[in-house]
Amino acid sequence: MVRLTRAQQQERTRAAVLTAAAAEFAEHGYAEARVDRIAARAELTRGAVYSNFPSKRSLYLAVLLDSLPGPTAGDTTAVEPVDVAGGAESFARVWLERLPLSGEAPPAGRLRALSVTGVFEDGPGRTALAEVTRLESLLLALALESCRARPPGRRVRLAEMILTLLHGANHLAQTAPGFGDPFDVARACRHLATLAADDVWAPAHLPYVAAARQCHDAWTPPPTMTDEITGAPAGPAGPGVVVLLGTGRLSAAEEAIRAARPGEHVTVAVVTADPAESGALTRLRIADLAACLRRVFGPAFRPSLSLVLDDRAALASALGVEATDDTEAAVRVTAGHIVARAHGRGAAYAAATAPIPADSEEERR
Known part of the structure; x- marks a missing residue:
């Protein structure tokens, strides 16, 4: 008899719960689905379900994520x-x-x-x-x-x-x-696409955003991160701008994109205090959209933006920033150092428009 490791047993239990939950949601819908019935379908206890998924909502999102197709030709x-x-x-x-x-x-x-x-x-x-x-x-x-x-x-x-x-x-x-x-x-x-639209970018709060704080801090990014747009490894080591946004502040990503210097790379990392729910929602929607974009625009679509889902707050910890749903923080990275920091509303814009120190510019060249 083969003994399963603890990790293998947990993975088997999780898979059983997901299979049972998918059948329950497909039969009854989200509102009428019951965790007790899911546990019975999986031949597990209610506690075993909740030990893997903290809520019915997190379980539903996990089922949707599990249904997403992998990369295709x-x-x-x-x-x-x-x-x-x-x-x-x-x-x-x-x-x-x-x-x-x-x-x-x-x-x-x-x-x-x-x-x-x-x-x-x-x-x-x-x-x-x-x-x-x-x-x-x-x-x-x-x-x-x-x-x-x-x-x-x-x-x-x-x-x-x-x-x-x-x-x-x-x-x-x-x-x-x-x-x-x-x-x-x-x-x-x-x-x-043929209609004329008054599509300007001039947020009213930008003139009042405080300038980023100049600094010269060592920059050691986490070793493994994935760009959700291309599926390739993401490397926010710079030069460029690294923005941390909570799930309640994702619209601020455009501030960094529009304000960044021509040809400059922007890394947007999404953080959350609730990875199982708001984090899973973000992962679901972005993974689905990115798959559609890759099918339509192909590998040629490589914007000057990397999108990282920082579920474990590894990048947030590297920057010394607390991961919450309202997080908005950004840094400018040049020549392996953080040369500017900004926090709060407008942080992405402040970091993107921060000056590059002359010595850093020379070192980068």
Whole structure:
């Protein structure tokens, strides 16, 4: 008889819980699912379920994360769209593949759609959901801005409108199956790209942001981190800007992107006080979006942004910053040293616009 190690037993228990939970959520939906029934399906105790997942919500998110497909050939063979309109339509077509099938049971359809409708009804959860959607809009906008044939300007408002339309189509597919044609929705996204939008970037608070504090601190980043956008190792050793954002402040990522110097790399690390819920929500939404972007824009899409999910607060600890849902902190890294630090609202902008010391500039060259 083969004896399992403690880690192997924990992994087996977790897998059993996830399998049972997926069946429960597919049959009853999130609201009507019961942890007692999940435990019975897995032939475990209720305590064993909660020892692996602290809440029904965290378990539901874990099931959705477990359902995400791994990398496919489409991730590396996609053809970069020539223009913004083509990119918008192609992205919509890929994203709409998740829509529930017309004859599918509603609970199972919601799982297919990666739906979190009714899951986050509390204030912090709704805030995290709004903020991660703003971060998704920024990432989609950067992809659209990478198209070869495009007028100048940013595309964040376009990305927001596209995601609004797609999430609306998703909601209707769950509540009124059979209504609407996904191909019409994709063509509508193409049309949105042709509309003129007043897409300027001028947040009202930026003129009042305090300057970053100059310093010369040693910089030793964690050894292993993954860029969620490309799936490649992320190396925020600099030169560039490293931004730590809690799940309640993700919209501030654009401040670093827009204010960074041309050609400069920005690393955005997402931290949270609740990795099992708000952290899992962020991972779910970003992993899903990144997979869609890779399928549409291919390996050529490598924005001057790395996105790291710092669930264990390793990067936050390296920077001496507390990981909370409201964290907003940033540093400028040059020649292996932190040369500027900023905390609080506007920190990303302050670090991105901080001057580079003359001696650091020479050393970098």
